[in-house]
Amino acid sequence: MSLIVQKYGGTSVGSVERIKAVAEKVARFRQQGDDVVVVVSAMSGETNRLISLAQEMQETPDPREMDVLVSTGEQVTIALLCMALKGLGWEARSYTGGQVKITTDSAHTKARIVDIDEAPMRADLDAGRVVVVAGFQGVDEKGSITTLGRGGSDTTGVALAAALKADECQIYTDVDGVYTTDPRVVDGARRLSRITFEEMLEMASLGSKVLQIRAVEFAGKYNVPLRVLHSFQEGPGTLITLDEEDNEMEQPVVAGIAFNRDEAKLTVRGVPDIPGAASKLLAPIGEANIEVDVIVQNVAADGTTDLTFTVHRNDMDKAAAILREVAESLQAKEVTFDDKIAKVSIVGVGMRSHAGVASLMFNTLANEGINIQMITTSEIKISVIIEERYLELAVRSLHSAFDLDKEPEEE
Amino acid sequence: MSLIVQKYGGTSVGSVERIKAVAEKVARFRQQGDDVVVVVSAMSGETNRLISLAQEMQETPDPREMDVLVSTGEQVTIALLCMALKGLGWEARSYTGGQVKITTDSAHTKARIVDIDEAPMRADLDAGRVVVVAGFQGVDEKGSITTLGRGGSDTTGVALAAALKADECQIYTDVDGVYTTDPRVVDGARRLSRITFEEMLEMASLGSKVLQIRAVEFAGKYNVPLRVLHSFQEGPGTLITLDEEDNEMEQPVVAGIAFNRDEAKLTVRGVPDIPGAASKLLAPIGEANIEVDVIVQNVAADGTTDLTFTVHRNDMDKAAAILREVAESLQAKEVTFDDKIAKVSIVGVGMRSHAGVASLMFNTLANEGINIQMITTSEIKISVIIEERYLELAVRSLHSAFDLDKEPEEE
Incomplete structure (x- = not known):
């Protein structure tokens, strides 16, 4: 008998039928x-509907009132x-964020739980009820939503699990776990049975968008075991936990390969090599x-240096315009940019203690004739x-080179 | 400078444009x-939408959760x-029922304010803000919605006005006031500039459905001047106040004529005239x-009596079936029923001190050849x-007979 916190996102509760399916799973x-605390989002589409209403009311909708407005989305779901x-014969009680006293700071629309x-x-749990909380x-302290x-x-799910010292926080999504890389790119991509918080953070921030980064950080901080599962399929999912030193021997060197093609690269050539030049360009x-x-x-080399950085592709033109102005005032040689680039990352706590990971990566890419532009x-x-x-x-060859195609023995 | 509580119903806030129009009026x-407290309903259609969602979830939706669900309707409107x-440059702050601490009993879906x-x-008012409250x-005491x-x-509007000792509670509706009778029936129907709480209660319960009876009772109990106004037209509306004895001389004898064609009449003939017979029939x-x-x-007369009563037309067949059974056991003669009837009422605090009102009414009907079935x-x-x-x-001739076509001098 465990205490489990389960979180279902907007798609999982997107219709009457899906909410009923969630009820059956619970x-x-x-x-x-098991004792169960359920955290739910607004039915998919609802938050966007409310936001567009707000935008018709006020050019920049008031943040306090925006929170009053959009919080109704989850309130509808908890009741349903x-x-x-x-209807299935189980006792249950709903709580809004305010009712369960999830106290936050007053930073409306981006508050932090305190x-x-x-x-x-x-x-309620002791009385045999399922607790259903609006995610x-x-x-805040003044009673504002x-x-x-x-x-x-x-x-919300992770914070409730931490507060209740739950055995596990289960995040139900539209994927059945965290993969070694994107299965749409590599056929041999495998679901990981385990991954550490640190690895998950690097994977998530690099494009494998399964979980909110903040929730992973939070879970790591309070050591809440987090499990990613599919809402409507059976399966063990992926467990995200602390890095257990004892297990390190068995751990693969690299847990997964993340990638991202949202970025563009900007280079300023011939920047005079004087203190503060980089700051003048980036500020x-x-x-x-x-x-x-x-x-x-x-x-x-010759008294000048080259500075290169990446931004989101949508920001490239804006960044280039700014850069050209600053470059001129710094008497730099030229500004170039390129949005036909991609970022590929290998992630794994195992590489801390393993030499040669970088060289295997660079070799693999070189063998395929892929030039590395930045590291x-x-x-x-x-x-x-690249x-x-x-x-x-690149992703396919690295996936093979680091043996990610093979099922690890421990599983 | 007055303190005014204004209430806008679902139709008045039924769209983005209408909410903006309400904002302009405020x-x-x-x-x-003026200081203004605004009470709003859910956008029209929203409450029904939520209720049908609930009905898909559970055969008889849980009342506590029903309140969590439907209360989101007004929460959306207050934020918008x-x-x-x-957006118009006025400071405003929204409150849900819970936030403004409208404490009620725990009778979910039909709670009473305590x-x-x-x-x-x-x-907020002192700080120059408009206060916007979810109606x-x-x-309740446990914090449940x-x-x-x-x-x-x-x-809600009347209760807030009473708590704040507001100068007036304005109820905005789709009519521009309370009329002497239904203008669709009598061309000469006039908007009343004033009416007493008591008269309004009799008018409302008899079919001139402008205001919720409970709100009128509440306003009468706490002596909150209530004004019925049109949401989107200018005009003074109708003020509903206490009966001021000093004014009685000027008051018309009859304030208005209400009617109702929703009823059906059932008669049990030849009921043995013994104690408890009526109760046996009606229980x-x-x-x-x-x-x-x-x-x-x-x-x-002859040791038997006739009992007649009216019910809603939709209930006539059901009532007749019940009645036939009881009538038989009581050895009553027969049960008859008729749904081709209507009820006409004259209402006015003035009739208390004026003799002859009843006879004028009955005479007027007799002159038109209208037979009176019950009084x-x-x-x-x-x-x-009738x-x-x-x-x-009947309504037209009574409207003339009691001089309701004419504008009273005091106005």
């Missing part, structure tokens, strides 16, 4: 004797799910709210920027 | 320097209206949840049941 866990559970009162949930929302920002329902980019991902600057590394990740047309080839 | 009061007001905390609203909803039942937004009708309106029983009277109302085909004729 009922199976109750039948096994409780009715469906009761406290949760687990007592009322505990009382994505809370209440807040929301955690898009995708915040994952965070106006940041001020224009353009996010910069990879930054590479090589050591200067960045972190503790558990190596990313390269020409976009080589992306699939 | 803004005009603010421009005049605040945005619209802010307390209101006016302090937060007062603080129809509250919160409750609703006041359909049409409860009028009650099973009540047990079948059939509401009885007018009941008339004449003194017995009932109360302090400020006389109702007759053949349905004479309804329009």
Whole structure:
């Protein structure tokens, strides 16, 4: 008998039939004797519908009132799910974010949870009830409704699991787990039975968008075992846990390969190699709210250096315009840009203690004739920027080179 | 400078454009320097949409969860209206029933208000904000969301006005006031500039459905001046207030003429004139949840009596079936029924002190050759049941006979 927190997203509760299917799934866990707390999102499409109403009302809708508005989406779902559970003969009680006292700061539309009162949930669980909580929302100290920002329902699930010291937080999605890479690109992509929080963070932020990054960080911080599962298929999914040092021997060096083709590369050539040059170039980019991902600057040779960085493709033209102005004032040689690039990353906590991971990666790409334009590394990740047309080839060859096609023995 | 509570129903806030029109109306009061508290219903159609979702979930939807569900309707409107007001440059803040602490009992879907905390609203008003409150909803002592039942937004408006000691509670509707009778039946029907709570109660319950009866009772109890106005037309509307004895000299004897063709008449003939006979006949009708309106029983002549009463037309067949069974056991002579009837009532606090009102009414009908089938009277109302085909004729001739076509001098 476990205490399980389950989170179902908008697609999983997108229709009357799907809400009933969720109720049946919850009922199976109750039948096994598990205590269940369910977190639900708004029915898919509902949040967007509400946001467009708001935009018709006020050019920039007031954030406090926006939260009052969009929080109704989840409130509808909790009530309907409780009715469906009761229709199946199970006791259930719904809570809005405010009712379950998910206290947040007052940063409307992107609030952060500061406290949760687990007592009322505990009382309901003890009384044999399923607790159904509206995801994505809370209440600030003044009693105003807040929301955690898009995708915040994952965070609600993890936060409730942490507060209740649940055995597991299950995130139901439209995929059956986390894969070694995108199965649409590599036939041999495999579902991972386990992955660490750190790896998941690197995988998620690099494009394998299964879970909200914030929820993974939160789960890691409070050590809440997180499981990604398919809403409407059976299967064990992928368990995301702490890196257990004891297991490291068995762990594969690389857990997965992430990639991303949303980025564009900008280079300023012939930047005078003086202190503050990089900052002068990047500061106006940041001020224009353009996010910069990879930054590479090589050591200067002839008294000048080249600075290259990547931004989201949609921001390339804007960034180039800004850059040209600054480059001129710095008397840099030229600004070039390229949106036909892709980023490929290998991720794995195992590489910390394994030498040769980088060279195997670079060799593999070289053997396929793929030129590496930029390289960045972190503790558990190596990313390269390559020409976009080589992306699939690069991912497939790396997937084989790091033995990701094969089922690990421990599973 | 006054403090005004304004209530807008579902039709008045039924679209983005209408909510903006409401915001503009509220803004005009603010421009005049009035403090305004606005109570809104759900956008028209929304409550029904939510209720049908619920009915798909559970055969008899759980009442607690039903309240969680349908209360989202008004929550959407308060947020949108605040945005619209802010878009016009006015400060505004929304409150759900729970946030403004409209405390109710726990009778879900038909809760009654027990307390209101006016302090937060007062603080907002002092700060120059428009306060926008979700109608129809509250919160019980356990923090569960409750609703006041359909049409409860009028009650919310009156309750807030009472708590805040507002100068006036304005109910915006799709009519421009309360009329002497239905203008579709009598061309000369006039908007009343004033009517008393008592008269309004008799008028409303008799078919001139402008206001929720409960809200009128509430307003009368706490002496909250109530004004019925048109949402999208200018005009003074009708003010509903206490009966001021000083004014009685000027008051017309009859304020208006109400009528109703929803009823059917059932008669049991030859009921043995023994104690308890009427109760034996009517008890099973009540047990079948059939509401009885007018009941008339004449003194017995030959040891038997006739009992006649009216029910809603939809209930006639059911009532007749029940009645036949009981009549047999009582050895009554026969059961007859008739749904081709109508009820016409004259209403006015003035008739208390004026003799001859009844005889003028009966004479008027007699002169038109209209036979009176049943008569009932109360302090400020006389109702007759007549053949349905004479309804329009009866209402028109009474409207003239009591001088309701003429504008009173005081106005």
